[in-house]
Amino acid sequence: MSTAPKKSKSAPHYPTLPKAKTGITGLDEITGGGLPLGRPSLICGEAGCGKTLMSLEFLVRGAIQFNEPGVFMAFEEKASELTMNVASLGFDLDKLQAEKKVKLDYVHIDRSEIEETGEYNLEGLFIRLNYAIDSIKAKRVVLDTLENLFSGLTNQAILRAELRRLFQWLKDKGVTTIITGEKGDGNALTRQGLEEYVSDCVILLDHRVINQISTRRLRIVKYRGSVHGTNEYPFLIDEEGISVLPITSLGLEKEVSSDRISSGIPAMDAMLGGKGFFKGSSILVSGTAGTGKTSIAAYFANEACNRKEKCIYFAFEESPKQIIRNMHSIDVDLQKHIDKGLLQFHASRPTLHGLEMHLVAIYKIIKKFKPRVVVLDPITNLITVGSVSEVKSMLIRLIDFLQEEQITVMFTALTLNNIVNEQTDEGVSSLVDAWILVRDIEFNGERNRGMYIMKSRGMKHSNQVREFIITDKGLDLVEVYLGPEGVLTGSAREAQKLQEQTGEVLRDFALSSKDRELIRKRKVLEAKISNLQMEFESAEEELNKMYQQEQLIKQATQNARDEITNRRRGEQPVKKGGKK
């Protein structure tokens, strides 16, 4: 109970602990700003894990980047050897020495040459160190494998007392010091228990070989008065020195973009709401062997380069030349982008080094080239150097890193069976933003490629299976034929199309003949109607004629009768009125 309030009280002071930046990629992130300023730190580890190199890089970077000259006291290697060893990393120690930025001092102790004849102290070392520090106004000191003193001198009691005095003296001097020490047996960090004198910051380096693949790792065992990353971090030694990859610092607070970028295949963009993928998202293309995953990836890379965006293509299976040649066959010219410096290929066999090293290597290359688009083809091969969970954790970190940098990434993954399994793809399917599945559709004696979008976060996307066709003109998607016989692809689709076309023609034909018959019928009908009409007319005429005849007869009869009547009366037939 008493410690809790104390802690919270002193917590605000933690960030104020002054630190000296190491300048080593990644190490400053893990340590929250570097090593404790003006205090000694211990770097320990087994032989060959990079202690000397790391401490020397600390010194050189300090001299070059932070204008803090440094003294390197070597108890193991001669100055000339050191200079040669680090020349491969691009550090010119001779030049730095001439500029009075770095001072190398080789301390030689050989027990066989020395006779101990009584009380002594290490004042000589102090004087040397003091002189070296003062002569170049050093701010940093490295004591490389101080424990060699123990092999040169026998009186442990004196040595321990003197070491204690040395560290106190260094602190008083205000120089930031790195002491390196060989890892001891068992749990001991160093052979001689140096950690008991250097208690501010202890960094443990490790060089492990798992499955014949070696990985260097770094862990901060202790950092008094400062928060620090506690995990084991892989680190890489290459021609530019050491790079540590911090991974724990990544949260889920990255920026997101709602900009879209094209996949390079218009039909696929159309499936993705017409605009393509989100910028800075991660895309997984999975499928069985030979379904065109690399082609999709190459198209994507090509499209990015066409937009004048930089792109890196990490190939774990094929050599760059092979990919370039193969992509020519689908009318994609990657070489011209390489020539323009927009595209970079990095091909390495997964077994070249451990997963972590791959990650660090990828990380470094990306940091350097600053691409907008990254392709990893295929991630499945990484499984040969690590377990599924390791690959997954590596990919998580990679995706995190890429999203932080707003880089769009496309992975390809080989699935081994046709059954869509949520557990395939190294378990990254839950991490990626978009998942495109290319699969074989075996039907009717041929194999075709079907493609669909398994998921695409945050956008409307088609739920249709499309047929994915690769021609010498490039990639395209066509709608599969969905008919009463199911999904048809390839030649079956073509055949079905043809069949439909014939059907249409036939139907057209049938339709038109029916039309004609109708017209004919109508004509017949019309003819009949006119016939009848004519018949009717003639009948009517007949009738009329009869009627007129009747009238005429009637009239004639009347006339005759009148005539007769008149004759009887003897009257003139003019008096017609009598008739009334």
Add this chain to the structure above:
Amino acid sequence: MTEQPQEPEYDEDETYQLRLFITGASPNSTRAILNLKEICNQFLKDHYELEIIDVHQQPLIAQAEQIIALPMLIKKGPGAERRLIGDMSDREKVLRGLGLS
């Protein structure tokens, strides 16, 4: 223990070249000077040249001579170079180191 047969085993013609590195007037240094002078007077008489160097005054020499522990005596000759550290209180070791025993 003092005057015993081990006395004159050195070459009469040779001169012992000795350099003693000390740090100012520290107790170890003074003891070393006293002890060494005693041994030299006893065993080497006039056949030695002793140079006493205060490393504090000449810090550069510390690097040149690979000095770590002090006080230190370097026997430049005759024979192979030998280094002796400490306050020279262990007379047997000093004699062995100088090749006198």
